[in-house]
């Protein structure tokens with residue numbers, strides 16, 4: 001890969017062909033028998049056709065959906081008029097669900113309702129992985145559109161295994177074996193009343209996660225820092241940590257590693273939170289955007 005440099009000879013970014021490897025080395029993609037997959041690109045994101053989420057999902061169908069999720073990292077379903085309880089049941093196939101400590105709930109406790117537009121704007125327009133300030137961040141999430149704006153409000157996901165694959169070798173060496181501190185204090189914590197903050201702080205102290213995690217299913221090395229919650233890299237001076245994080249954030253969201261979804265009513269999206277960052281575009285105000293999300297409990301990154 002070539003490099004763009006400034007007049008001092010310092011590296012700005014890479015250009016030219018990128019490594020676009022979706023599967024672990026040596027693994028071939030097997031066909032899907034129970035639905036059709038329509039990929040959005042070579043790496044990440046595929047639309048699933050031929051599945052009706054109002055019907056119970058049996059073990060065989062679930063096994064194929066789970067394989068597709070790990071392989072494509074984000075699955076898109078359209079025209080799925082399900083309710084919150086069906087939403088919860090679908091997410092529950094992947095495991096126990098999270099009850100989010102900060103966010104308001106919808107009709108069922110594990111399903112969070114996000115309603116934005118007329119009097120408030122979404123604040124998820126920073127690239128992030130959900131709840132990485134927890135010891136065990138979510139495995140994945142299931143997000144469903146209730147009311148979509150007439151334009152805008154797309155969500156983007158980026159593939160963090162591809163982000164790792166494409167880092168320059170010297171940067172891969174610099175982050176090898178390093179950990180970073182993740183903290184809710186500078187996002188959810190801002191503007192919290194001091195007593196409530198102290199309580200949350202006790203329950204959720206800053207946590208350290210590896211800068212490069214190993215995906216528990218594929219074994220792939222996956223970059224695991226995000227602009228929202230990663231505060232600093234442990235063991236580096238602040239300025240060096242900031243400089244390195246800024247480089248990693250920028251590299252992790254090249255358009256080649258992204259999928260962008262235009263919501264329609266009753267669309268449902270499942271993503272692998274262990275392998276992606278996402279970004280909710282805040283360009284629909286004052287139109288209303290109502291979504292519901294269930295987050296699946298995950299494991300400790302290693």
Ligand SMILES: [Fe+2]
Pocket residue numbers: 124128129130278
């Ligand atoms: Fe999010």
